[in-house]
Amino acid sequence: MHTQLMNETFQLLQAECSPKAGIALDIDRTEMLVTESLLNSYDLAYERKVHLLALYTVLKLATSRHKDCNYSDPNLTRKVLDGDYLYSLYIQLAVQFEEIDLISYLAPHIKKWQIRGAEGHSEVELLYTCLEQFLNLEFRRNVSTATVEQVG
Amino acid sequence: MKLHETLNINLRRINKNIEDIVRLDRDVPFSSVLSKSILALIRSGGKRLRPLMVVVGSRFGTIPTGKPQLQLAATVEFIHASSLIHDDIIDRSDLRRGQPSMHTMTGVAEAVHIGSYMSARVIELLSSYSSNKDLYIRDLSAIATAQLCIGEYEQLEHRYDYDLTLDEYLEKSRNKTAQLMATCLRVGALSTEADPDVADLLYTFGEYLGMSFQIHDDLLDFTQTPDILGKPTGSDLIHGQVTLPVIYALQKPELATTIRAIHEGSTDVEIKEAINMITSSGALEQTEQLSHDYLNKAQDIIEQLSSFPAHRDLQSLLNYFAGRDH
Numbered sequence: 001m002h003t004q005l006m007n008e009t010f011q012l013l014q015a016e017c018s019p020k021a022g023i024a025l026d027i028d029r030t031e032m033l034v035t036e037s038l039l040n041s042y043d044l045a046y047e048r049k050v051h052l053l054a055l056y057t058v059l060k061l062a063t064s065r066h067k068d069c070n071y072s073d074p075n076l077t078r079k080v081l082d083g084d085y086l087y088s089l090y091i092q093l094a095v096q097f098e099e100i101d102l103i104s105y106l107a108p109h110i111k112k113w114q115i116r117g118a119e120g121h122s123e124v125e126l127l128y129t130c131l132e133q134f135l136n137l138e139f140r141r142n143v144s145t146a147t148v149e150q151v152g
Numbered sequence: 153m154k155l156h157e158t159l160n161i162n163l164r165r166i167n168k169n170i171e172d173i174v175r176l177d178r179d180v181p182f183s184s185v186l187s188k189s190i191l192a193l194i195r196s197g198g199k200r201l202r203p204l205m206v207v208v209g210s211r212f213g214t215i216p217t218g219k220p221q222l223q224l225a226a227t228v229e230f231i232h233a234s235s236l237i238h239d240d241i242i243d244r245s246d247l248r249r250g251q252p253s254m255h256t257m258t259g260v261a262e263a264v265h266i267g268s269y270m271s272a273r274v275i276e277l278l279s280s281y282s283s284n285k286d287l288y289i290r291d292l293s294a295i296a297t298a299q300l301c302i303g304e305y306e307q308l309e310h311r312y313d314y315d316l317t318l319d320e321y322l323e324k325s326r327n328k329t330a331q332l333m334a335t336c337l338r339v340g341a342l343s344t345e346a347d348p349d350v351a352d353l354l355y356t357f358g359e360y361l362g363m364s365f366q367i368h369d370d371l372l373d374f375t376q377t378p379d380i381l382g383k384p385t386g387s388d389l390i391h392g393q394v395t396l397p398v399i400y401a402l403q404k405p406e407l408a409t410t411i412r413a414i415h416e417g418s419t420d421v422e423i424k425e426a427i428n429m430i431t432s433s434g435a436l437e438q439t440e441q442l443s444h445d446y447l448n449k450a451q452d453i454i455e456q457l458s459s460f461p462a463h464r465d466l467q468s469l470l471n472y473f474a475g476r477d478h
Contacts, residue, residue: 069241076241078308084238111179115179
């Protein structure tokens, strides 16, 4: 199923991903749909949903490219480069979309995934869960700010 | 006198800051393979050019160079070191600074994650160091640049591509090397609240220096001994990298056929013949000239910044780049 949000996210990523990188955006649409449902459960502007879904997707792609790298893989070079490029793209896009709090929130989680990977563990904390926790925190902060303003 | 001594920069403090990035990470056990591998890589040497450039840039600001600048300098070197780990995997290079590369000790999959850990750790640190959101964003977007990767993609795309143009070569060098050096000077300057125009001039100076650095590096690949290089002479050509000496040599029709015949399966004799042809063709002298041309452009910028006492540090950097032999 292709929703408007998914299509716009995909178009955004295609426009932002350098043609020199030549990365095929093989996105798991089912997973995108689940993440879209998560985003729809919060009171977010449509444009922000596109941004968050794009950032989520870039991070998922980066993680998958760096997974299980080994010398016998004929695509090793591309996998390493693609993962590096997509992580950098995530930062650049997040700065561009002014999602600085998201970068700060996810940074320790992404770091811990890498530590686990370096220890030989392949399973990582779900990015989905991290995004949900970030939105919950933001939502609670917004509610408490609004309450203070009303009381004040 | 070593470069850091000429610049009056305490390299031991910078090195301590670099090591602290991993040593003070509570999520990393001290005795872990990750910690030991990173510390071994950091301690294996390196010229520390990028952190030195951050500190030099900071001397053009309106507030004194202090701890934040040293921390910023350390993060830049940390990012550079992380890129070396992935470069060695991409190049299938088993030696780094005369020691076994990290992936030969840890395994490829683990080394990929260790390199990525280093980048992620820097992002985590920058967000905790900076109370000023704008500073954080600026440093972050400058350091975590996708341009480095674009330079690598360009290099990959043009393996054994003997039709690579001079402009394409220069663009690849700019993306791969020069922009990060330029950025080091600029973020250093902006971190001490330098005038943005001054920071831009420093960026251009760094870009010229970086271009000269990369061209000179490509020259050394043909002129230095394997002992000094830590790899065979002509290693770039062996790996399909068409560098400036090759581009110049290809302009001579009598050499083109032999050089263009070099491919992944070429024998040592064929490669040696091509290297000898390139070396004696005058291409190395042309390459050296272009490297000097960039240094001359950098020299012009030093004149423009001569009202700053720190312009002498730019001169020291330029002199170092002009005289290096490895």
